[in-house]
Every structure is written in structure tokens, then in C-alpha cells.
């Protein structure tokens with residue numbers, strides 16, 4: 001099938017079977033690929049009420065139709081599962097080279113269910129699929145595991161792994177790949193751990209059939225040269241995602257000390273130029289990416305000497321400023337710890353910051369911490385807590401390993417007001433008390449408090465930050481267009497950072513697959529996925545609805561204390577208005593449930609029995 | 613088809629591995645042009661990484677390279693280039 005690998009691999013770790021099915025062209029047309037495949041296959045693969053750590057839960061890994069083809073930054077792979085952190089739809093997207101490799105082996109998606117009796121890894125070399133023993137890898141760090149497997153199998157294998165945190169089922173354990181790319185969010189690494197699956201190793205030599213080869217080459221070349229001509233390319237190559245750190249701090253949106261405030265004068269120690277000078281040793285790109293936003297770093301002090309890819313902006317924000325750490329070498333070290341342990345740096349940083357605030361307020365005491373005083377701005381505190389979380393070797397580690405929502409419900413004493421999350425997913429790097437589009441984006445993101453679906457803060461800055469009117473519409477547009485890139489299997493940064501025309505994508509998609517789409521068709525497909533994911537939450541959580549779209553009380557009870565947004569905060573009424581506008585525009589009822597009419601309009605009527 | 617000896621006289625490869633980001637666009641450009649296939653495994657150029665320590669990439673030109681220069685023209689970061697002036701070519 002043109003543009004696609006053509007097969008879906010179904011792995012059952014309980015009985016060791018690895019059959020595949022041929023990808024149905026109609027399925028490909030409707031769900032496109034990547035995130036579309038991940039969401040749709042997950043919905044079908046698990047039954048209502050499946051426990052996240054039960055063998056019946058599924059992890060879907062999917063490339064897109066453009067992954068591995070001649071399109072700038074065509075290296076994205078999407079994962080989805082029922083999240084152990086939120087109990088709802090969980091997904092995460094990562095770059096690197098494994099999406100392309102899957103396609104070259106002939107697989108568009110891998111669906112993993114069951115549970116192996118012993119630690120194992122999945123071996124794929126073109127048509128040869130094996131479930132192999134992984135006793136020698138179990139217990140090892142994620143970076144170390146990838147290195148060992150590459151030595152064992154060959155450098156040509158592309159490998160996704162989990163670290164010790166995944167093995168121990170830390171609810172926000174990540175999947176790592178290419179020594180620094182992560183599918184970090186929603187604890188998908190923990191689900192792999194619960195299945196005793198340590199790694200997925202893929203090598204493909206078959207290439208991809210292209211519908212109109214010459215046309216793909218012509219358009220691809222045009223896209224690559226276009227990227228090359230953009231003045232911002234050089235800046236983004238130099239700085240990567242930390243290019244925004246300075247700006248976000250100026251906006252007063254940089255999370256500081258568990259989102260107490262949004263600005264710090266110390267942030268200059270975390271700026272991209274500081275990072276470039278202090279730690280970066282070279283640029284590192286995902287497959288076919290001219291932007292090379294990955295920064296490979298060495299952080300060396302008297303206390304540590306580590307190599308790590310990053311830190312990315314999100315890691316700087318969550319493991320850095322949000323934990324009060326304003327030394328880029330220390331942030332790089334924190335990044336290394338998370339990567340090797342296999343922990344999402346966003347949720348990990350969020351959980352550490354939450355624990356420190358609990359300590360400040362006397363909710364956690366020295367009795368819980370082996371006598372250590374937990375402090376913001378202290379890398380020792382970070383190291384102590386992150387290792388406790390990853391290894392879950394005492395009650396504090398076990399508690400925090402469930403995420404801040406669950407931990408706060410257990411700790412009580414008002415801690416849920418500063419457990420910074422939505423739907424159970426820790427909030428990523430934008431303090432949003434004075435950015436209504438960004439706030440709404442976090443509240444309504446389909447996997448919890450994650451920024452990537454609608455990075456709307458620039459619109460707040462442009463149009464007026466506390467303005468409510470029009471913000472829902474902006475978010476909905478972004479929530480369709482940004483995940484569209486996740487469906488295609490390409491990185492959205494060519495659009496976000498370099499400004500490539502979105503219309504370019506349906507054109508090259510036609511050259512690659514032969515399927516004719518207008519941009520609007522792709523956006524409609526993206527809306528279908530969004531709605532399907534919303535239905536997943538309603539199917540899985542009995543009392544799901546508006547109350548799951550609310551922020552923690554800090555965001556409407558505590559005005560920002562300092563910085564350019566000092567005194568700002570939305571009222572509960574404003575938050576509800578944002579949600580009212582949003583639900584209405586989406587065609588959802590006032591509790592946020594997609595109406596029957598909307599489901600029919602989107603050809604999703606098969607969801608009606610699950611929802612009504 | 614051009615004579616390869618002539619190409620050799622005309623085309624001088626330049627590479628700066630320190631700059632290489634490992635994007636592998638060069639592999640793709642090579643195979644698209646020389647083999648008319650979307651399959652970087654068959655390229656005449658190969659990128660390999662040195663991770664986790666000390667980082668960085670190696671660029672290797674393989675047997676069969678036609679000196680077409682496709683890879684040098686697409687490299688987005690200046691790790692591959694054609695040495696144009698005689699000084700550079702020394």
C-alpha cells in the first residue's frame with residue numbers, strides 16, 4: 001500500500017503470538033495514521049473498564065503515512081494506552097528514528113496486549129518478529145539498556161526502552177529512544193513495565209512504496225529548501241526548544257516553585273545561550289529533520305559528570321525553575337536522572353515540586369524523608385525524591401509514584417489545592433493564570449494538563465491575556481491542526497517554528513499515498529480523533545465530565561504573587577465561561593459530553609451505545 | 613552517464629563531522645537520486661552515532677558513491693559540502 005508499511009502487528013505477550021493483519025485502505029483513509037491509528041486501535045483493543053496495569057490493557061505504537069518519507073522532520077511515532085496516571089485516554093508522541101524504521105520493516109502500527117511471564121523484549125527485523133528474553137536487561141537504566149541492545153543487535157536497530165521506573169510501574173514512567181527522545185506523558189512506560197516488556201527493537205530494510213515518486217521528490221526538495229531559507233532556522237538549530245525560556249519568563253508564565261508564581265530574575269541562568277555555553281556539545285536531530293532541535297549535552301561539575309540529550313524547555317521549566325533550580329548544569333543532571341530512571345521529566349518535576357511544598361507546609365515531615373529537609377533550589381532534594389519515586393522502596397516513593405493527584409487525595413490537608421494537574425496529568429511548563437487560551441487548552445487537552453495540543457499562549461499575548469471571548473475557538477482550531485501532524489507522523493515544528501504552510505502537507509501526502517485530501521479533510525479527521533478520545537474518557541470513568549476539566553484551586557484562589565502577571569487570576573465563573581464556550585462550539589452538552597448529533601455528524605455513531 | 617573519473621576530478625567532498633546532527637537526510641537524498649527508492653538502507657552514505665558517550669556522529673561514504681553531490685546539497689547544517697575553491701581542495 002503506497003505510503004504505508006501495509007501491516008499492523010498484534011503482539012500478545014501472554015501466549016507469545018505475533019500475528020499481523022493487512023492494513024485496510026479504508027481504515028488508513030479514515031484515521032490517517034499515527035495518533036489516529038493509536039486512538040482508534042486503542043478504543044477497539046480494550047474493553048470498557050480495563051485496569052491500566054492488567055494484561056488486557058493495550059499499548060499502541062503507530063507511525064504515520066509520512067514517517068520515513070522525504071518530508072522534513074518525518075520521524076514521529078505515537079503511543080496510546082489507558083493511562084495508569086489518569087485512568088483515561090493516555091498518549092504521547094516522540095521523535096527519533098524508530099517511526100521510519102517500523103515503516104521500512106513494513107509495520108504501520110504495533111498493538112501490544114497481554115503480559116509476559118518473564119522480562120522480555122520485542123525483536124523485529126523486517127518480517128521476523130520474536131519475543132526475546134530480557135533477563136540481562138531488567139533493572140538496568142534506560143540509557144544503558146539502549147546501549148547494550150545496540151551492541152548486541154547492531155547499531156542499525158532502532159530501539160525504544162523503559163527504565164527501572166517503568167519496571168516498577170511508576171504511574172508517569174516514560175518510553176525512551178535514541179538516547180534522549182521520550183514518549184514521556186501519561187505513564188505508557190509503566191504499562192509496558194506491567195507487561196514485563198523492557199524494549200522494542202526494530203530494523204527494516206524494505207523501504208516504502210511511493211505513489212508518485214518523482215512528485216514526492218520534487219515537493220520534498222521544495223520543502224527542504226524552503227526550511228533552509230528561513231532565518232529562524234539557524235536560531236532554532238542553535239537553541240532548540242529552550243529558545244522560549246527567556247520569553248516565557250518575561251511573560252510571567254515560567255512555573256516557579258510548584259507554580260507559586262511565573263517569573264524569576266534567576267531565570268537567565270537557564271536561558272538558551274547560557275545552556276549552549278555551559279553544557280551543549282552538539283546538535284542532535286530526529287529523522288530527516290533540518291531543525292535539529294535536540295541538544296546533546298555534557299554536564300560536568302565536581303559532583304557529577306553526565307551525558308544527556310537536553311534539557312528541553314519543558315525539562316528546564318519543570319525540573320528546573322519549578323523545583324527552584326536555576327543552574328543549567330544541575331537541570332541537565334536532573335534530566336539525566338529522569339532519563340536513566342525512565343521518568344517523564346514533566347510529571348517527575350511536578351511530583352518533586354509538590355512534595356517540597358508539602359514539606360514546607362508540614363504535610364510531609366522529616367519522618368517521611370530519612371531526616372532530609374526538602375527544599376526548593378536544592379539538587380540533592382531532587383535526586384533524593386526522584387530516586388525514591390523511581391524505585392518505590394518506601395511509602396513516600398510509592399505515594400509520589402502515583403502522581404500528584406492521587407498523592408494529594410491520600411495526604412489531604414488541603415494539598416489538592418496545589419497538586420498542579422488536570423485529570424491526573426501533571427501540568428506542563430506554562431503558568432496560565434493570566435493566559436485564558438492557554439488555561440483552557442490545559443483544561444481541555446485530551447490526555448490531561450499537556451501543552452502540545454494547543455500552544456495557545458502566543459495568542460493570549462497577541463490578543464489580550466485575560467480576554468475570554470474567542471479563546472475557545474482558537475483552542476479548538478489548534479487542537480485540530482497540531483494533532484494533525486501527529487497523525488501524519490511528522491513534527492509540527494516546521495509549521496510552528498518555521499511557518500511552513502499547512503496546505504503543503506495534503507499535497508505531499510497525496511504524492512506519497514495517492515490519497516486525495518484537502519487540508520479541511522485532515523482537520524476533520526483530527527476532530528474525529530479528538531471526539532473519539534473524549535468518548536474514551538466518558539466510557540472509562542463513570543462520573544466523567546466538567547469537574548474533570550477544572551484546574552487545581554491555586555489557579556482561581558491564589559492570585560499570582562509576583563512578576564509581570566502579579567495580582568492576576570481567573571475567577572471560577574470565568575473558568576466556567578471558558579468551558580461553556582468551548583463545549584458549545586464543539587457540539588458537546590454542558591457537562592462536556594459529545595452530543596448524539598455531533599457523533600453522527602462525524603461518522604462516529606458507533607460510539608453512541610457506549611455513551612448513551 | 614558521466615565518467616566517474618571526471619566526476620572525481622571535478623567534485624571534492626568536504627565533511628565536518630562535528631557539525632553532523634544525525635538527521636540522515638543525506639542518506640535519503642542519496643538513495644532517492646541514485647536508486648529511485650525510498651529506502652535509506654541502500655544509500656552510499658552512512659551516518660552512525662556514538663552514544664551515550666562521547667556523543668557525535670560519523671559520516672562514512674560507501675563503495676558505489678557516484679559523487680553526484682545530492683547529499684552535500686541537502687545537508688541542512690553544513691556537515692557535508694562540496695569544496696569549491698582550489699584552496700579548500702588541498
Ligand code: SF4
Nearest residue numbers: 642677678680681683
Ligand atoms: S555524492 Fe555519493 S554519497 Fe552523496 S548522494 Fe551522491 S552517491 Fe550518495
Ligand code: SF4
Nearest residue numbers: 632633635636638687
Ligand atoms: S551529514 Fe548532514 S544531512 Fe547527513 S546526517 Fe549529518 S547533518 Fe544530516
